Amino acid sequence: MAINQFVDRKALGAAEAHLARVADEGSGRHAHLAALIEASGPNAPRDVADSVHLLCSIHGHHPGLIEQALELAPKGPAQSWLVRAADAFERERLYLVRLTAAVGPIPSTPGAAETENTLLAQRHALEILARSERRGCALGAATALVSDWWPIRRLLDRAAIRVGIEAPAPSLPDEASILAVIESECDTPASERALGFGGEQMLLQNRGLFDLLEARAAARGDY
Secondary structure, eight states, X not given: OOOOTTSOGGGSOHHHHHHHHHHHHSGGGOHHHHHHHHOOSTTHHHHHHHHHHHHHHHHSSSSOXXXXXXXXXXXXXXXXXXXXXXXXXXXXXXXXXXXXXXXXXXXXXXOHHHHHHHHHHHHHHXXXXXXXXXXXXXXXXXXXXXXXXXHHHHHHHHHHXXXXXXXXXXXXXXXXXXXXXXXXXXOSHHHHHXXXXXXXXXXXXXXXXXXXXXXXXXXXXXX
């Protein structure tokens, strides 16, 4: 089910509003991601390589956000969904790690120390979301990551074509499963607010990563 990104979220249920948020505020709306996917100029290889390396720094570690959320999830629909999501995202992680090795070294860029500090802060923020005790927060972050991964996957597949790696078939949970797990788990105003907070903060980290990649490209003189 496609979510109209201009629909009034207040008129939607929590699950549909959550997916509308991803459509409005996710990576797919970031101009730099679109530029990376379409890049064909002389600077494209290093810009794409930079994006793969930084994505791996945030999402290539194990346990990641989804696994950490699973560790603390009580038995029930959310736990079952997180098991499936963790297994699928592990395959995405292995793909990302393979790409990181294949694209070559990270491009030399001014401000390396500042970049590492930013990445460290982002990893810490994701861990806090995953381990939140607020019912709905970790699920909001995990479902937002899965939903937001699709446009990122387009970038990874573009990188794979460049380096001659076959892209594995994606196996992440689909939109219907996300709607179902949210509807089953977030059934109070407090859990809906926590869901929204977790999702918003997760999307903020991904957008921040593409802001950083854009700034690094500018620092290299690629724009």
